[in-house]
Amino acid sequence: MSAVLHPAIARVTARIAERSRTTRDDYLARMSAARDAGPYRYRLSCSNQAHGFAASGQDKAALRRGRGGNLGIVTAYNDMLSAHQPMEHYPSLIRMAARNAGGSAQVAGGVPAMCDGITQGRAGMELSLFSRDVIAMATAVSLSHDCYDAALMLGVCDKIVPGLLIGALGFGHLPVVFVPAGPMPSGIPNPEKAKVRQRFALGEAGRDELMDAEAASYHAPGTCTFYGTANSNQMLMEVMGLHLPGTAFVPPGTPLRDALTVAAAEQALRITALGDDCRPLAHTIDEKAIVNALVGLAATGGSTNHTLHLVAVARAAGILIDWNDFDELSRATPLLARVYPNGPADVNHFEAAGGMGFIITQLLDAGLLHEDIACVHGGNLRQQARQPFLDGTRLDWRDPPAQSRNTGIVRPASAPFDAEGGLRVLHGNLGRAVVKVSAVAPQYRQHEAPAKIFASQEALLAAFKAGALGGDFTAVVRGQGPRANGMPELHKLTPTLAALQDRGQRVALVTDGRMSGASGKVLAAIHVTPEAADGGALAKLRDGDLIRIDAEAGTMDVMLDQAQWQAREAQPLDLAGNQSGMGRELFGLMRNRVGPAERGACALFADDA
Template sequence: MPHLHPVVERVTARIAERSRRLRGDYLARMDAARLDGPARRELGCGNIAHAFAAAGADKAQLRNGSGGNLGIVTAYNDMLSAHQPLEQYPALVRMAARNAGGSAQVAGGVPAMCDGVTQGRAGMELSLFSRDAIAMATAISLSHAMFDGALMLGVCDKIVPGLLIGALGFGHLPAIFVPAGPMPSGIPNRQKAEVRQRYALGKASREELLDAEAASYHAPGTCTFYGTANSNQMLMEVMGLHMPGSAFVAPGTPLRDALTVAATEQALRISALGSDYRPLARTVDEKAIVNAMVGLAATGGSTNHALHLVAIARAAGLVIDWDDLDELSKATPLLARVYPNGAADVNHFHAAGGLGFVIRELIDAGLLHPDIACVHGGDLRRQALEPFLDGVTLRWREPPARSLDASVLRGVAAPFDSEGGLRRLQGNLGRATVKISAVAPEFRRIEAPARIFESQDALLDAFKADQLDGDFVAVVRGQGPRANGMPELHKLTPTLAALQDRGQRVALLTDGRMSGASGKVLAAIHVTPEAACSGPLAKLRDGDPVRIDAEAGTMEALVEAGAWAARACAKPALAGNHLGHGRELFGLMRRQVGAAEQGACSLFVDEDGE
């Protein structure tokens, strides 16, 4: 086995030591929850009669049998293209479980909102909190104590993190994540982006824009750019939570169905009733979390995971921070160029060798822990295999020895960049994250006056009024989790990109989020402490000189130290962000939520209130 990279070894050890008490308490709870026989035998007669009353062909098995019963937690809805294929999964899973001597029931459904639909709308202020709602809905689904294992059906942005956080609350059970796969490639992503920029400049009609968007998002399956949804699938692979190679197999194909059947059979095999017990609590350990951070860096993945991975780790009794992510990213070469970090989409990436190639390269370089307890029954090296059908039989083979398209995918020996895509920034403006893999080196540093905006619409209004001239740092504050739920500000991307393309030096500085498809404009995001908590962004005034240096990892207001310390914080105007579109129902989450670097999560409060 290759020696681990010293940075990977050091960060893993640091996380384990930092988390020793919390992780020990978590594992003790999970070990105590393990049962010797089928979980349903612990229920009283009235309890279990309710649970199998409508079970049809599985009724006898659930009443008298000794086989395992799988809980299906599904994010199916037919508005989301990524989740529409999940409609048929429960029937397939039930059949596969029955054939393997077990049973399966839909334990519950979780909400699945689409950031693409809510982008720039009031509903986006519920988006991040939907992750925590999904985690709670997952816990409710599994709370019936009927299940010996779980299958998690979900794909998109907050959904997979929410499912995983919820499932970790039942970490004594094995859990396998079952994706749906990407839609076929539409128009090239850069062509879509070009139309968006022309529309922002008033040079393309709404009809032309809609034609471009509809040609890009056009069929069942996941959107094909490398945003949060597809980064989720990468994470499930490097954490060993998929059947090998499941991430980017197209929906509605025999191979996709075969992988779903295999996941069902394997979930029964690794339950406490089988001979290879692999509870989720033991799969998601500090090594798996480090693998996730390395995979994110190596592929130029979504900035949203600077939040989600912290929350996922905490659900498993582990504590990570942005220093861990920054250190690992600097040690990890960038192996993929997938839009917005390149021209290709995930289908091109998959055809070039995909995640199997990436995982093998990173293992061989000592950058991934191979010895994690993957759900498929082997270690992470087996995760690098790619699935195929030999007739009707599912088999796995080695990925290509070399990348089949070096413009999309490269090995460790000749990467696109010597380091990964994510950095931590810090200075007198607080701490933030930045994605540099899509930002050209000449745009990774800026020193310019601040232009202060209290909302993204205020910035767009200034652009439409032709008030955004010269170089500037656009400060959009009052967008943090306590303020308004930390919406994505991706609506600003075409406008800022258009300004940059016409020769202005611009950057975004915000306590909100950018999209998982963060693009070519420098964006210091997730600033913490946030403005609503009297964070430093609340001290900034129009015209203050600001320096953001992603290479050096710094962000500073260039204001004399004494004057900066004495300056009062402006209070964000948030009255209009708390009512309407369901936002009033999330007031408790806004009051409870932790800071961005703690995962912007509302779920975890220790006994001492910390």
């Protein structure tokens, strides 16, 4: 029996539905018209069809006759990303599974997949956020041949899953199943890795020691094991019902992972319009699924990047959400998980402790998730909580554990780590921002200290090396928003600021840039909007201005007389060094068109209200 829905969940869901009525109705009407037109390949000309199956080998006859469902595979495979390297052989496995089920499958196209872990602190990071929109467009190009009855999305990491989903929603008349690869084995403990990084920042560890630690952490095929954006993506696919149940954190290269990939292909064929249980993506991703995503993010202390990505994903489905929705739901949702950087455990430990099955069940029983969403597996969200296993060679599912196997990693809703979730929204005369409080100890959630202004993270690190960061201060790194330079992550600041905090200084960060899913233990007000390059207040700040942040109250202000503050003029930003090199000149159209952070920092929907 379903639990009574929590009043905040019901209230926010209703508010989103009302706010989105016009855009959602328009989206559904477009998807309905596309679905009513029927499978496209049956209406293609002979020349169109011949092009489409010319290289299909043993599937050519089936495609020519038009019998059985045809799956379009959109893959983000490359062998530079550890998370995506296991997907090299997925298309062969999927084609075989589809053929055995009476259908067929074709790789519809590939999308770019870059690694933020490699581009951190480099010029290439300024392409990272915009790669999400490129991936969405590449997904649309892949599916534009109109030859498919359903689609499988092969992707895991940061911008890749949101980009695949945004692009796929343009083809929301089709069923879409996401197929992940799973995490790499656990490496060195995360606290040990963090300590080496801090010691290196302080000059107490050499490059060889740092390289040894990093290589022992990121060491095998599979997703990085900390709970950053990539693994937050996998959590979201579970609570929105886009995975087969329990798929997220099954390791790559195992019989169970292969069985789940085969089962995803088989299930995609079952839910096409050719059968009588069609589950188009447009109806899987509705207001309830989006609210589930916001709750899951809060309950697990997930990546702050999703305060951008989920806004853009929802908009692609005609659903309008904003940061107030994140904030209200986070305040109503208990924090049920502590996974690095919110604790010492990694996602393998999280899975062993009960994983998503335990978390989903706890949230459902507390009335904090919508159970009645159209999951791709054919059931509801409670069935999504089941955990897969192999009975010999047969794939099956069992109920999730009723109790946490490790209360230091996951806890029941009746005894959470915190009564509220991992995210807060800040507002004040500096604008609006996001802060991830799940990793920040309560004694550091209020901060008041003078500003030190920097034009880049490199400038801050140079000041640290020069010994110029003494005393308490608020680091303001501005000119890092989407219009300025593509909104890069500033993760290189984490070890330095953490080291200063550990030696007794009161420090915090305020920036219109990002800090990623790896936001750490230092209070960081990020995604400040309006950004400095778009008339935002950060451009008016001066060294020594007193800044007050209260993450509990949700405020962020410069402590100046109102008249004095309003009269102050913005300082010009020098962005000349961010316009070219490493491909940045090709992304000028996106920097010029992109919308603000609270609207998803998206160039695809920048003109929408």
